[in-house]
Amino acid sequence: MPFYQRIKVDDKTAVFVWKITESFNDLFREVSLKDTSLARLEGMKSESHQKGFMAVRMLLQYNGYTDFDLYYDEFGKPHLKDGVNISISHSFDFSVIILSDKNVGIDLELRRDLVKKIAYKFAEEVFVYECKDNSDEFVSKLTVIWGVKEAVFKVRNEIGISFKDHIFVRPFEMKDEKTTALLDFNSVEREFLVYFIEIENYTLVWLWEAK
Numbered sequence: 488m489p490f491y492q493r494i495k496v497d498d499k500t501a502v503f504v505w506k507i508t509e510s511f512n513d514l515f516r517e518v519s520l521k522d523t524s525l526a527r528l529e530g531m532k533s534e535s536h537q538k539g540f541m542a543v544r545m546l547l548q549y550n551g552y553t554d555f556d557l558y559y560d561e562f563g564k565p566h567l568k569d570g571v572n573i574s575i576s577h578s579f580d581f582s583v584i585i586l587s588d589k590n591v592g593i594d595l596e597l598r599r600d601l602v603k604k605i606a607y608k609f610a611e612e613v614f615v616y617e618c619k620d621n622s623d624e625f626v627s628k629l630t631v632i633w634g635v636k637e638a639v640f641k642v643r644n645e646i647g648i649s650f651k652d653h654i655f656v657r658p659f660e661m662k663d664e665k666t667t668a669l670l671d672f673n674s675v676e677r678e679f680l681v682y683f684i685e686i687e688n689y690t691l692v693w694l695w696e697a698k
């Protein structure tokens with residue numbers, strides 16, 4: 488099943504989800520890639536990463552773009568030539584993009600128990616410690632927090648941002664499907680509006696800076 492879901496966020500913002508069930512060859516036949524992308528593809532170690540990369544191009548094509556409309560800046564942040572903002576994420580079975588008039592960030596994470604073991608590296612949030620340590624909810628919340636921090640980084644991508652020390656996700660309930668976050672870095676505070684949903688055993692987060 489290729490195209491999976493379109494989530495309309497507002498008039499100028501939408502999230503697009505691709506579920507990767509195709510083979511490498513099926514995807515390769517369908518996407519047109521510029522030389523630099525072909526070189527990147529060839530250099531990728533895992534077929535899973537290659538398929539995620541091509542599924543992103545399928546989502547571009549679904550939206551009337553091709554790989555030729557996409558370029559990366561020196562930090563690895565993707566841009567579209569027509570000025571529409573894009574953010575990209577891929578994880579095993581899914582690739583996602585968000586297109587918007589705002590500077591947006593998106594992240595997709597597979598929910599895994601492992602997140603509990605590494606939480607101390609990225610999460611200081613008070614409510615983390617209020618959750619029952621072995622509940623499914625705990626893994627869900629930690630995965631949201633992780634995703635928010637990746638997505639904030641994709642929006643700001645400033646050298647020196649620490650997930651643990653500079654990005655704070657405000658308390659939320661899973662049923663809310665939204666929260667806010669603060670980036671407090673280099674004496675500047677920036678607020679983000681955060682949205683999240685669960686798709687199968689993945690957590691999808693997208694956000695942008697509140698003005």
Ligand SMILES: CC(C)(COP(=O)(O)OP(=O)(O)OC[C@H]1O[C@@H](n2cnc3c(N)ncnc32)[C@H](O)[C@@H]1OP(=O)(O)O)[C@@H](O)C(=O)NCCC(=O)NCCS
Nearest residue numbers: 562563564565575576577594595608609637640641644650
């Ligand atoms: C760049 C980063 C955010 C990518 O996130 P990820 O979860 O590893 O991978 P994802 O699939 O979600 O995202 C990958 C996409 O992010 C985009 N990306 C890469 N660098 C980016 C940047 N500097 N700014 C915005 N987007 C970026 C790219 O589109 C990339 O996919 P593509 O190259 O195939 O187009 C992440 O690797 C990173 O460097 N994080 C910050 C470092 C850090 O603090 N880590 C954790 C400490 S506890």
